[in-house]
Amino acid sequence: MADQNFKNPNGKGDVTLKECKLTKSINDYDSRSERIPDVDKNYVDFGIQFKLAQIIESKEKTFDNEIPIHIALKGHMGTGKDHDIEQLAAKLKYPYYRIPLSGEVRDVTLLGSVQLYGDGVGLSLIHISEPTRPRLIS
Numbered sequence: 001m002a003d004q005n006f007k008n009p010n011g012k013g014d015v016t017l018k019e020c021k022l023t024k025s026i027n028d029y030d031s032r033s034e035r036i037p038d039v040d041k042n043y044v045d046f047g048i049q050f051k052l053a054q055i056i057e058s059k060e061k062t063f064d065n066e067i068p069i070h071i072a073l074k075g076h077m078g079t080g081k082d083h084d085i086e087q088l089a090a091k092l093k094y095p096y097y098r099i100p101l102s103g104e105v106r107d108v109t110l111l112g113s114v115q116l117y118g119d120g121v122g123l124s125l126i127h128i129s130e131p132t133r134p135r136l137i138s
Contacts, residue, residue, distance in 0.1 A: 004091050006053035009046075015053040017060075019093045035095035037086050048073075048084045049091070 006015045022032055052071070059069050073081040082098065089096035 006050045008050055015050060015057050017053055017056055017092060019091075020095075021093075022095075032095040035097060036093050037090040037096050039090045040083070040087055043083065043087045045084070045087070049088050052085075052088055 002019045003016050004019060006017070008014050022029055026032065055069060055071065059067065073085070075081050086096055086098075088094075
């Protein structure tokens, strides 16, 4: 496995993570490998990947990589949240699943999913986005 370095925008304390290595012995190897995004050569990181890499590194060291981490990115539409997560997945060769939440998707639908929590054989990076909800103005 190759190492990927994430530079600290403040200049010191970079984070190095290993790329995900899927083995063909995994039952759903084909479906996972098809979900690894391509690296966008024009992508510019403004520091969010370093912050996410710090969280992944902490998970690997603290919990021996056995407990899933759920992260919600908040920001205005069009600011690149989806693309940041997708490019982190591309750089680390993680399968990437984007699950847009809408009125039809309930939390019960997501609980216990192998895709969400993994099976200990491979790691999946998942981004869940929630559309803007209308607000009542009085």
